[in-house]
Amino acid sequence: MAFLENSRVEILGFAVALVAVTTVTAYFYLNKKKPKGSLDPEKFQDFKLVKRTQLSHNVAKFRFALPTPTSILGLPIGQHMSCRGKDSIGEEVIKPYTPTTLDSDVGYFELVIKGRFKYQPNQVKAFGMLAGGSGITPMFQVARAILENPKDNTNVSYLR
Structure with a gap:
């Protein structure tokens, strides 16, 4: 009989410990705040270009580093951001672009950009x-x- 009582005490102790660990884990998981995004809607910011991948003759993918390796962009899905930079001929351009990355891609964001196109009559058949x-x-x-x-x-x- 003493054996059964000791087993019940051990099982009860284990159950209490399991509930405590689960409760603490759930509390921290549910109350974990989403990291603040890296964009400031009031001003342009500089982001370092870390990689450029040519996708076609006039389309390239640009990867930019965020401030830290754990930073997120923080832009809602499907929204665009205004980007300012110089085009291939050195002219300043401000255009809206929607990143191809999500906030699950931490430390960087990517933009796919089609190059400047100027149509000339009879340029193509x-x-x-x-x-x-x-x-x-x-x-x-x-x-x-x-x-x-x-x-x-x-x-x-x-x-x-």
């Missing part, structure tokens, strides 16, 4: 357009310029 969202407006402008220029023989196809 045919122009295929695939666009949606905010990318639709530059395509409308290019298509309109082609269609309104009687000397431009470029064929235009558009898929949305």
Whole structure:
């Protein structure tokens, strides 16, 4: 009988300890504050470019370091940030970009950027357009310029 009582005391002690550990762990996990984002909506900030990957002749992926290896960008999903920099010909440009990374990607963020495009009449034989969202407006402008220029023989196809 004494053996059973000692076993019950040990099991009860173990159960109490397990509940305590679980409670403390849950408290810290649930009350863990999300790290503050690295962006300041009131001013431009400098971020160091750490890697550039060429994806096509005029598209590149840029990886920027955040202030610390554990920093997050803090931009809500699907939102854009205004970026200021110099383009390939040295002109200052300010444009909105949506990062391709999430806050689970700590210490850095990435932007995929298409290079500057200037349409010239008869530059190509045919122009295929695939666009949606905010990318639709530059395509409308290019298509309109082609269609309104009687000397431009470029064929235009558009898929949305």
